[in-house]
Amino acid sequence: MKQYNLNQVRKEFLDFFKEKDHYIADSYSLVPKNDKSLLLINAGMAPLKAYFLGTAQPPKKRMATCQKCIRTGDIDNVGKTDRHGTFFEMLGNFSFGDYFKKEIIKWAWEFMTQRIEIPEELLWVTVFHEDDEAFDIWKNEVGISPDRIVRLGKEDNFWEHGLGPCGPCSEIYIDRGEKYSCGDPNCKPGCDCDRFVEVWNLVFSQFDKDEDGNYNPLPNPNIDTGMGLERMVCVLNDASNIFEIEPxxxxxxxxxxxxxxxxxxxxxxxxxxxxxxxxxxxxxxxxxxxxxxxxxxxxxxxxxxxxxxxxxxxxxxxxxxxxxxxxxxxxxxxxxxxxxxxxxxxxxxxxxxxxxxxxxxxxxxxxxxxxxxxxxxxxxxxxxxxxxxxxxxxxxxxxxxxxxxxxxxxxxxxxxxxxxxxxxxxxxxxxxxARANGDFEGWNRNSQAKISNDVLTEFIGYENKEATSKVILLIKDNVEVDSLKEGEDGIIILDQTVFYPEGGGQVSDRGILFNDNFKCELKDVKKIDGNKILHFVSIESGIINVGQKVHAEINEKKRMNTARNHTATHLLHRALKDVLGEHVNQAGSLVDEEKLRFDFTHFQGVAKEELSKIEDIVNERILDCLDISITTGNMDEARKMGAVALFDEKYGDKVRIVKMGNYSIELCGGTHLSNTSQVQIFKIVSEGGIASGVRRIEAITGEAAFKNIKNTYKAMDEVANKLKTIPSNVLDKLKNSLEENKSLSKKIESLKAKMAVSKVDDIIKDVITMNDLSLVVKQIDGLEVNDMRNLCDEIKNKITGDVLIVLGTVKNDKVNFVASATKPLTKKGIHAGNIIREVAKATGGGGGGRPDMATAGGKDPSKVKEALDLVENLVRNSVK
Structure with missing residues (x-):
């Protein structure tokens, strides 16, 4: 057989199906979009489920992809066997109600025998044992010998996953030769040995399995095929595992x-x-x-x-x-x-x-x-x-x-x-x-299938702030209704809308819907399944019926403030890259009328100087009065322009390119200004980490930023009044006051230490002599730990011979202990750290340290005397 590497087989497959009039889609992200059932994409058809279910329209009824996939179920076996791996690429071609068995079977044979030149005598196929249609196509249309068409049961050749679309499948096998055989002369596909390797699975989704177990024929059957790229290349190169193939x-x-x-x-x-x-x-x-x-x-x-x-x-x-x-x-x-x-x-x-x-x-x-x-x-x-x-x-x-x-x-x-x-x-x-918030998510999970695919809403809100629209659907309590009346909450779907639905990190518009007979206020606007836009409303007065005309008006002030923050988000994204590096990418965002929140990938805190520079750059671009142009194009055109694709955004064939002068180019479906000067002013209010490698900036613009600045100046005036100076001199005045306070604090601490030292003579009057050592135990409140350490040194200077000192203090309801012993005592079994630990425990605290010096903290000031009373017995039990 002709040998290939991964890149060659991938190209041959996609080129082949492009010639068969298929739309060749780029691999979807490994992170599933709008599919909570999957942690990661694990099969070629997984990102296309909505197309198979009919809840979304595919870009074309014929598609082909090379999909990156990850499966971790057998991760413990990776490396130990030839066949287990976590990452792989899945080649697949798909038909959504277009062609069916005859076309894909003939194309599969053409690709295998002519495109990648596998000798016909090495190819075998399997079919579901009841699928005479597939058997006849292989035999009569393709011309493969019936001896090399194997009928297998449901376990091997019928694809189903719970309820819904399912059907028989036909698998293509390559005969790797006698050296891989089990030795059975009747060995063929279905045997557990390594001779016959399945490389391509053709799934014929022709049934819809219901809750009663019935297999109902689908009016428009689908094709879903899967070919593991690495496995195919292994077979073509007679390699035993993926580690033997290039690259x-x-x-x-x-x-x-x-x-x-x-x-x-x-x-x-x-x-x-x-x-x-x-x-x-x-x-x-x-x-x-x-x-x-x-x-x-x-x-x-x-x-x-x-x-x-x-x-x-x-x-x-x-x-x-x-x-x-x-x-x-x-x-x-x-x-x-x-x-x-x-x-x-x-x-x-x-x-x-x-x-x-x-x-x-x-x-x-x-x-x-x-x-x-x-x-x-x-x-x-x-x-x-x-x-x-x-x-x-x-x-x-x-x-x-x-x-x-x-x-x-x-x-x-x-x-x-x-x-x-x-x-x-x-x-x-x-x-x-953890649950997604709001009533919408519950409705979406349970009821979205009730909305016909024909129900679509045209969004005209980029160019218009108001419009007259027709009500095409009403929903109340997850049920389609003919009308909504005063006091009721529900969902309105219009034929066209000016209200921006929540998406891309931007909150939805707010506003009102009304006509001569009714009025309602929007609570939320959301978009599902491509172009179904749901208006969540509370009916304030009157009644609204399906088919009626309504006038829609957005809250222009809210839209403008939100647009300010969204436009500033784009400027911020570019400024972050300029200051921190091109590795910065958006990892999430929230844009509303009050603020913007921008999450981005970065691996250390952003320094104050860097934040200041970022803020300056954004404000410079605002003052540059950059024109904002918005165009549409395809992904290739956008990529050539250098456009940045934003996090978690879902893009179709046509993308919306938002360009701010020559500074920022991003793909975005949100609402924006016409010139950066309309942002007015940009102010960062916080920056911090939210996850490993992810930081968050919160910022404000326009009216909110002006209020922030005004309040800051007001606070500065109040501080200046307290310091009896003018705002421009506040820093110097504050610096002088802090230095004066620091000097006074040092003097106070020095006086306290001297007072404590002056008490040494009184303290040592109560010395306890035992077993050739002097023991000093005392509670002296109001001292810092350092003061206690110094006091211990002074006591040791006053007492000749071996001495152990244990002091306790309470200051501001905080308990501390210090223990200090002369070096020779540590050889006799005295351990200051062990003693102080037991003392602290009596007050609910803990601590420890070296044999000759240790500190500890306590919790209950009322038990300090009781704790210190333990010292004498602890010493007696410790001395050798």
Whole structure:
């Protein structure tokens, strides 16, 4: 067979189906959009579910993709077997009610035999045992021998997943030859041996399974095919696993270079090399799609992959961070087809490096703790690590449970996962209870299917602030109704609307709908399934019926203030890149009439000087009076212009390009101004971290910024009045006052220390002599810890021989203890740290320190005397 690499097969497949009049879509993000059932995209058809279900319109009835996918169900087996991996690419072609079995079967045969030139005698197919139609097409239309068409049962050749669309499938197999055979002369597809490998699955979605288990024929059956790119290339190159094909095999050489290990010489080391390579691809693609390491959800998947690969690097003897450097190889080899990798190169490397650094800081300490646990288990003969200890490793040292399990498994131990889960239950409960806010989400989940696909709303709000529209649908309590009357809440769908629906981080417009017979106020506006725009309303007066005309007016002041903040968000995004670096990307936003909130990827706090510079740049662009132009085009045109695609935005064939002078170009569906000068003024009010590698800036513009400045000046006037000066002299006056207060405080502390020292003679009158040592125990309130230490030194200077001093104090309801012993006493069994710890416990506190000097804190001032009374017995029990 002709040999290919990954890039060649991918290109051949997509080019082939482009010639068959298919729309070739770019790979969708690994992060599912509008699909809460999936954590990550795990199949080629997963991002297209809405098209198959009919709840959204595809760009064309024929599509083909190469979809990046991640599956983590078998992550523990990655590296140990030839077939398990986390990241893979899935080639697929799809028909949404267009062509069906005859076309795809003939095309599949054409692609396999003519396009990639696989000898016909090596190809076998399977069909569902009841699918005579598919059997006849293979036999009569394609001309394949019936001996090489295998009928298999429902388990092998029928695709269904719960209720809904399902159907039989036909799989194409390649015969790899006798050397992979089980030896059975009747060996054929369906056998468990490695001779026949399935490379392409053609799914014929022709039924709709209902709740009673009936398979009802679909009026417009679909085609859904899947071909694992890596598996296909393995077979074409007669490779036993994906690590032997290009460009994956080239990564092995890089791992060999940095580790000094040779692939193929040691089984355990081979496992580590495979884990690194597999996880490296997955982590690089995850970060490129905006995933950040965290302790839950897809962020936890990323953290687990990075830390697992980093640990296997340590097993190979690799010191320090190395994964972020190797990620460049992934970017170089896959970047041509996935340009997002190149665009996010700096961010990808930084995110991986920061996570590696965090893990390097904790892994050695965590491994030592785990080693202690293992030694303790070995002594006791236990084989199961307690859940509370596994949780400690997770919570304190950043060890994912899976990593602990993997390490223990290598030693022949297991983990009490139930105990671990109990420790995590409170956190998991919070996650389970997380709900999307508002009544809309509940309605959307339960009732959106009730809205016909023909119900569409045209948005005309970019150019218009008011319009007359027709009511085409009314909903009350999740049920379609003919009318809504005064006092009722419901949903209105119009044929056209001026109200911007919530999206892209921008809140929806507010305003009113009215005619001669009714009036209502908008509570919210949301968009679902492409162009269905829902107006959530409360009817203030009258009654509204389906089919009636209504006049719509937006709240122009709210729209203008929101547009100010949204426009400023674009300027801020560009300014952040200018000051902090191109790795900065949007990670979320909220824009309303009062403020803007902008989340962005960055890996350390933003310095005050940097924030000031960012703020200055935005205000300079406002004063530059840059014209704002908004055009539409396709993604290729936008990319050539240098447009930035914003986080979590869903783009179609046509995109909206917002250009602010020559400074900022972004894709955005929000409402904006016509000139940056209309923002008026921009003021940052806060900056801080919200997650690992993600920062947040909150800012205000226009009227809100003016109010902020006015209030600041008002506060400055009040401060100036208090300091009896003018606002321009406040800093100098305040500086002088602080220095004066500092000087006075030092004098007060000095006087207090002198007063305490003057009491030394009175203190040592109460000295206790026992076992050749002098013991001084005293409560002296109002002292700082340093004062007590100095007092201990003065007492030791006054008393000859060995002395132990224990002092307690209460100041501002805060309890502190100090213990000090001469060096010789420590050899006789006196340990100041142990003594002070027990004393502090009596007041509900704790502490400790060296044998000759220690401090501790307490909680209950009323028990200080009772605590100090313990000292004499503690000393008697300690002296050897």
């Amino acid at each position: 994956i095999s080239s990564i092995i050489k890089n791992v060999e270079n940095i580790s000094g290990k040779k692939y193929g010489e040691n089984k355990a080391e081979d496992v580590s090399i495979r884990v690194i390579i597999d996880h490296l691809r997955a982590m690089t693609f995850l970060v490129s799609d905006g995933v950040i390491p965290s302790n839950e959800g897809r962020g936890y998947v990323l953290r687990r992959l990075i830390r697992r690969a980093a640990r296997h690097g340590k097993l190979l003897g690799i010191e320090g961070e190395f994964l972020y450097k190797l990620s460049e190889i992934i970017i170089d080899n896959w970047g041509e087809y996935y340009p997002n990798l190149v665009d996010k190169k700096v961010q990808i490397k930084k995110v991986i490096q920061v996570e590696e650094q965090k893990f390097q800081e904790t892994i050695d300490q965590g491994m030592n703790i785990l080693k202690e646990f293992l030694q303790d288990m070995s002594k006791k003969g236990d084989k199961v690590l307690e859940g509370v200890k596994a949780f400690k490793l997770y919570d304190t040292y950043g060890f994912p449970l899976d990593l602990t399990k993997e390490i223990l498994d290598e030693k022949g131990y297991t983990v009490d996962e139930e105990g671990f889960n109990n420790e995590m239950e409170e956190q998991r409960q919070r996650a389970r209870n």
